[in-house]
Amino acid sequence: MKALPNILTSMRLVLALFMFVALAAAAGAVPFLADKLSPDQQFSLERWAVIAFVTAAVTDFFDGWLARKLNAVSVWGAILDPIGDKVLVCGAVLGLLALGPQPMVVLPAGLILFREFTVSALREVGAGKGIKLPVTTLAKWKTTLQLTALALELFVAAWAAFHLPDDPALQGPVTGLAHGLFWLAAVVTIVTGAQYWEQTRRALQN
Numbered sequence: 001m002k003a004l005p006n007i008l009t010s011m012r013l014v015l016a017l018f019m020f021v022a023l024a025a026a027a028g029a030v031p032f033l034a035d036k037l038s039p040d041q042q043f044s045l046e047r048w049a050v051i052a053f054v055t056a057a058v059t060d061f062f063d064g065w066l067a068r069k070l071n072a073v074s075v076w077g078a079i080l081d082p083i084g085d086k087v088l089v090c091g092a093v094l095g096l097l098a099l100g101p102q103p104m105v106v107l108p109a110g111l112i113l114f115r116e117f118t119v120s121a122l123r124e125v126g127a128g129k130g131i132k133l134p135v136t137t138l139a140k141w142k143t144t145l146q147l148t149a150l151a152l153e154l155f156v157a158a159w160a161a162f163h164l165p166d167d168p169a170l171q172g173p174v175t176g177l178a179h180g181l182f183w184l185a186a187v188v189t190i191v192t193g194a195q196y197w198e199q200t201r202r203a204l205q206n
Helices: 004-026 039-069 075-098 103-128 137-157 168-205
Strands: none
Touching (some): 004 075, 075 103, 103 168
């Protein structure tokens, strides 16, 4: 049972990879498949990608909770968990952009990617100098906000794949909510990135 948290974390990595490849294939970006998929097959890939993302996002809560509940916190889990989060978020962002022109998500998507890679670099450099950057409460909320916003954005992008009516009265509010949450996630993401940057700067000066 104590291996269950790490199994869930590993599953998140596998699901993230599947989600990204499925979205890329649906967008016609996978060699040898671009001209061979029917519209129904593309829609099926989009649906499964969204399902995979939501499933992976749910494991992000349960693996940490189970690790604490089962007293199974491990170094391997501590390494895998943030990697799983970043692979899932970055894969979803890139997959979302692959689905087609979406001007309202390009800027926040870029900001999120910029922050994630920057903080990863800060952690790597800091670790070499004995500097630890503990996860802040706001950063935890940031991840939850990112995953929620991305789930909605992917759902909106795959709207036709779920055979939902092309009704602006229904699709409009959902799209507006998705974009609003995604922009909010981007702002919180940048704020937490600035916090980590300042922590690192102060630690290097000591």
